[in-house]
Amino acid sequence: MIGRPTAIALIAAGVVLTATAMVLPWYSTAYAGGVEVVVRAWGTEILNKPGDWPAGELSPWYGVPVVVTALLLVAGVWINRAALAGAAGQVGAVGVIAALVVSERGHAVDQQGDFAVGFGLVFLAVGTLVALAGAVAVQREAA
Amino acid sequence: MRKIVGLVLLALAAAAAVGATFLPFSELLIRLAPGQPQTAYVTTGWSTQFGGTKDEHGPLFAIPIVLAAAALLAGARWTKVAYAGAAALAGVTGMLFVYLLNAISFHREGNIAIDPALEAGFGNGVWVLVSAVVLAFGAVVLHPDD
Numbered sequence: 284m285i286g287r288p289t290a291i292a293l294i295a296a297g298v299v300l301t302a303t304a305m306v307l308p309w310y311s312t313a314y315a316g317g318v319e320v321v322v323r324a325w326g327t328e329i330l331n332k333p334g335d336w337p338a339g340e341l342s343p344w345y346g347v348p349v350v351v352t353a354l355l356l357v358a359g360v361w362i363n364r365a366a367l368a369g370a371a372g373q374v375g376a377v378g379v380i381a382a383l384v385v386s387e388r389g390h391a392v393d394q395q396g397d398f399a400v401g402f403g404l405v406f407l408a409v410g411t412l413v414a415l416a417g418a419v420a421v422q423r424e425a426a
Numbered sequence: 427m428r429k430i431v432g433l434v435l436l437a438l439a440a441a442a443a444v445g446a447t448f449l450p451f452s453e454l455l456i457r458l459a460p461g462q463p464q465t466a467y468v469t470t471g472w473s474t475q476f477g478g479t480k481d482e483h484g485p486l487f488a489i490p491i492v493l494a495a496a497a498l499l500a501g502a503r504w505t506k507v508a509y510a511g512a513a514a515l516a517g518v519t520g521m522l523f524v525y526l527l528n529a530i531s532f533h534r535e536g537n538i539a540i541d542p543a544l545e546a547g548f549g550n551g552v553w554v555l556v557s558a559v560v561l562a563f564g565a566v567v568l569h570p571d572d
Binding site for chain 2: 337340341342343344345347348351352364367368369370371372373374375376377378379380381382383385386387388389390393422
């Protein structure tokens, strides 16, 4: 059984990994002509945007819900229930991102684009799992 | 009595969450040419459709929602599982809200020149999902384990 110090260390590691994910690219698709769409936590960057690119800005701030869950994880160092809420909430939020990644990959393949998962997404996924392990361990320790 | 209300709320929350996946999360109603009938661009948890054309790679938002609903049902036995399910559902809803908010704005900005009278906004599915989150946390408060 994991003791409380180890559980807290796991939560802290999860928060650090999640925070790192906030500044790294999550996924990208490269198209012909050097056009590349890079999705990050704080918006979508389009490199070499062609003139006929659709109007409007498809640039969601996926980082907002993740910051909320990360703050709950930090609060979880003192309040056990906050850790569980943060970790479970982050799992849910990452679930939506997973659905979007599968969708975007499908679109990229259809349009002969080159889809790639970025380090940000890897850090986010690993950070979420590590934080969840810590949050669950904290609950078991408290029981 | 409190136990029964808690369990009923959990079941209602799970049912509302799953039900929401079949309702529109976002809708764009647009006339592609003057005098033509409106074409609907609708995103649900299971599909994205523009008129009669289905996006084969539309995001399946329903999957994380159904998994969170399953955690809620499993939480009928354990408070902490119900609590985790409610939090997961809130996480899904929050991230989905961020995505849809931007997608709706994109649809509006990108098409306003084609049809200035276009209608773009959230569908009923989002509000049912938000209600499911409220019900889920209500159920946790009244959970029989507490």
